[in-house]
Amino acid sequence: MGPPIVKLFREEGAEVLADASTLIGATEPAEVLDRAGDIDVLVANLDLAAYAARVRDIDDDQWMAGFDAMVHPLMRLVRAAAQPMIDRGGGSIVALTSSSPLRRMRPQATSYVTARAAQNAFVRSAGHELAAHHVRVNAIAQNFVENETYYPPSIMENEKFRDRLKSEVPAQRLGTPRETAELALFLASDASTFTFGQVISLDGGWS
């Protein structure tokens, strides 16, 4: 989702610093923000290919990897961004998460869903706390949006998958990254100044 968000934000006149590092180390999130300097908006797009395993087969390292890649760096990014935004009179933080915890998923997704739920809960709670300081923290909980990791061409051409889309997703199609970028723009902009701690689904009605 990174490139289409960068593209749309630039089209709208924003100056964007894109960082594609994984931010897994304890100090990296703060360092990235230090390098960025004064910012009005932070888009936290933390991801990891979903680890699939039955509950009785979960591997400790794979389980931890989900928290390391998605949960802990989100906290550290918001922690580092909050004070400077407060000092500047406000700001907007947009996290890209998942709507998978909002509805029962196919089997073997427990590790992924648990980490994504932790992200969503963090956004809600941090969003409430920072609202008084004019810092908005909200999430785009997406699912069934086009991307090459989850939906490579081989999947998209698979008839069974297309049938599944039709029966599971009310919109009967995948979303486009542009649609995600549009919601990110709304949440980043002055059009959403009364929206705090919200986890907004973007999944064609799936959840």
Added chain:
Amino acid sequence: MGPPIVKLFREEGAEVLADASTLIGATEPAEVLDRAGDIDVLVANLDLAAYAARVRDIDDDQWMAGFDAMVHPLMRLVRAAAQPMIDRGGGSIVALTSSSPLRRMRPQATSYVTARAAQNAFVRSAGHELAAHHVRVNAIAQNFVENETYYPPSIMENEKFRDRLKSEVPAQRLGTPRETAELALFLASDASTFTFGQVISLDGGWS
């Protein structure tokens, strides 16, 4: 919320037909839509001053009035708008509802909360069904937004109310009608084409 929505939509170049009737009769919603002709967007802003009563004191007529003013006309508006929108290839319906069912309210709000919950459930379910036809149905579940019915100047100057705002609403202020209009614009526009059946809170983080 009507006037600021009309104003913003017109600023954005939309041709707006505003109707301020109560739409309580069984045929009125369809008649209003007939008069409007071809439309791309329907904003359904149905409201009634909240009836306050303890559960054991609920008056049958007042209870029914909430459903008559808020729930049944919403169904009838969407019912009448759906087929023409499908025939034209799609459209967007935005309902103004309330986030009061999403969180425990102060006492005596049961009648109001029940009717608002019915609205929100209708939006979710109708939104799922119509998604396949490119008709989006979504709701703005607002609370704590400035308006003269719920928050007249006498309330706003009341210190106790201002304290309540600070302790109950994370944003520590009321929203402005313009903020509601901005979310209505987002949901009406092509920026939200993958959003279906969503009830989006707009309440300064309250719910």
Added chain:
Amino acid sequence: MGPPIVKLFREEGAEVLADASTLIGATEPAEVLDRAGDIDVLVANLDLAAYAARVRDIDDDQWMAGFDAMVHPLMRLVRAAAQPMIDRGGGSIVALTSSSPLRRMRPQATSYVTARAAQNAFVRSAGHELAAHHVRVNAIAQNFVENETYYPPSIMENEKFRDRLKSEVPAQRLGTPRETAELALFLASDASTFTFGQVISLDGGWS
């Protein structure tokens, strides 16, 4: 669900007055309670065969019938039961509702889902208000429980339905009315004295 609840409650030593009238008139709920005299527990089991229609085809009378049979009598029963229970020092009200509003349903269920959602919201709100008076109001939100109206033998022998059960219901079976009765007993008894305004799903993990 009525007979198995009556049976289990009697096995547990309760004196049960079963009333099978529809309670659609405005005064009938209070009259039934008057006839019952002093009660410790009220089980409100209001139902109507689900009306199936696309949103654009909803019939006004069928739509209203759902509110008349399920929503308004629930309010009137709780309204009539509340004061006598408060006067006697407390009591428990158990509503049988549906988990269908908690998860996207198959198409054409919008009328049914909207009425059931109103029931659930009423239980939550009334439950909060009456908690201070030691009156508990809670709901069993069931789905996929055996009953001859929704799941007649013809359906149960249908292979497609059995496949649907396996893919949609984590438990891969229908629940038994006895299982509903057991949850009703728990909510009616002194084992649940800290549970107020809860809508508890009973649907084999479906919702």
Added chain:
Amino acid sequence: MGPPIVKLFREEGAEVLADASTLIGATEPAEVLDRAGDIDVLVANLDLAAYAARVRDIDDDQWMAGFDAMVHPLMRLVRAAAQPMIDRGGGSIVALTSSSPLRRMRPQATSYVTARAAQNAFVRSAGHELAAHHVRVNAIAQNFVENETYYPPSIMENEKFRDRLKSEVPAQRLGTPRETAELALFLASDASTFTFGQVISLDGGWS
């Protein structure tokens, strides 16, 4: 909550093995279960005094401690218990978690709430997966239940806290550990055999 649960289960004739270790190491959960041998029920009561900090002040070690004490051992316990329960034809796992993620909390609870939300999401997802194997996984999401860690006598005698109870908790009192034990018993017993992946609030109506 451990002792009252052990007491009630023993009163009901259960043979109970109580283990009070913290289970923080990666292999300890499986070792405890090995020592226990064949079991029908597992009650996972993982806890840690809530770490209070503003988001911008969260300490990495304290943040991790919440996941180490509450989230990871819950996964490891369920992982280790699942296969033997499946092999024996079924079983019931009851997790004690918190309803704090279900409603906006007082400030500074973000770390705690995030870890508790991960527990709740894990229970839902694991509960869905294991339902087909007759293994039930459910949670008691409690809050405002008497215990010496969160509510020592000094707090209980504090008038401000008693006022807060009255305004925030519909039941206007703390729950008793016995009330938690009763819900644990219900979820452990054959009275709840159609309940899977549920997170049931026990908080006097607070959430």
